[in-house]
Amino acid sequence: MTKMLRAAFDAASRLPADEQNAIAAALLADIEGELRWDETLDQTGERLTALGDEAIDEDRAGHSEPLDPDDL
Numbered sequence: 001m002t003k004m005l006r007a008a009f010d011a012a013s014r015l016p017a018d019e020q021n022a023i024a025a026a027l028l029a030d031i032e033g034e035l036r037w038d039e040t041l042d043q044t045g046e047r048l049t050a051l052g053d054e055a056i057d058e059d060r061a062g063h064s065e066p067l068d069p070d071d072l
Contacts, residue, residue: 012023058064
């Protein structure tokens with residue numbers, strides 16, 4: 001555990017139980033979200049690479065147009 005995380009836990013331990021539980025719930029939710037995001041990227045990485053390669057090929061073949069921000 002890092003010094004900073006230990007300091008955060010030490011500071012949180014001095015709060016009332018309901019506030020500690022709120023912090024714990026938020027932290028656990030954030031960690032779970034990060035794990036799901038990592039898993040999603042792992043599962044889609046090859047597909048995203050293939051789509052990127054396809055877009056580059058289409059651009060090189062002249063099948064794309066310059067982006068005009070005013071048209072967005």
